[in-house]
Amino acid sequence: AAGKSVLTKCIAGIYQPDHAQFLWEGHPAHIRSARDASRLGIETVYQDLALADNLDIVQNMFLGRERTSRGLLDEDSMERAAGETLASLRVTTVKSIRQPVASLSGGQRQSVAVAKAVMWNSKLVIMDEPTAALGVVQTKMVLDLIRRLRDRGLAVMVISHNLNDVFEVADRIAVMYLGRLVVQGDAATFDRQSVVEYMTTGAAGRPGGPRAKES
Secondary structure, eight states: OOOOHHHHHHHHTSSSSSSSSSTTTTEEOOOOSSHHHHTTTTEEETTTTOTTTTSSSSHHHHHTOOOOTTEEOOOHHHHHHHHHHHTTTOOOOSSSSSSSSGGOOHHHHHHHHHHHHHHHHHEEEEEEEEETTOHHHHHHHHHHHHHHHTTTOOOOEEEOOOOOHHHHHOEEEEETTEEEEEEEEEGOOOOHHHHHHHHHHHHHHTTTTTOOOOO
């Protein structure tokens, strides 16, 4: 295993690293829980999406962070915020924000999970294998969503084995091999073959950096 998902869960506060230091906005950060990560503006969309099929879109987006007014759930406020967030991301394929998540397609579920992540003033959204098991149309929907997050000024960290998706949206590429970071750099300095070699052997091209993409 390369260790990508473990690293993701450490950044998200799910796992505690044995030895590590996180720097966030140039300063050491102590992330001991998912709540700590959220306070910093770090939200994670996991591969299994962590959505409750029996709940509707609004309930999923506010699960564990429900808004209340005078001791009662503030349904109007939550509906309004959920709708505005989905609209701002141009998620227009869902029929109703009150439909059960179980009725959504894979791409729609991914869109809801991303909207849930960006609703809390996030600065970094981590997406673990966001297009796994999706069809061509649904994959395009998710990649377009990633671009919209970037255009909003959010940092997006995509964990993926799908190099087509990586080269479609990445500004920078980092490759891990056996739990170690072996190379990182601007996406334009890599080609697919060099990335595959780094992923499978930990080395590629000339020593000291990524192999330049052929013109």
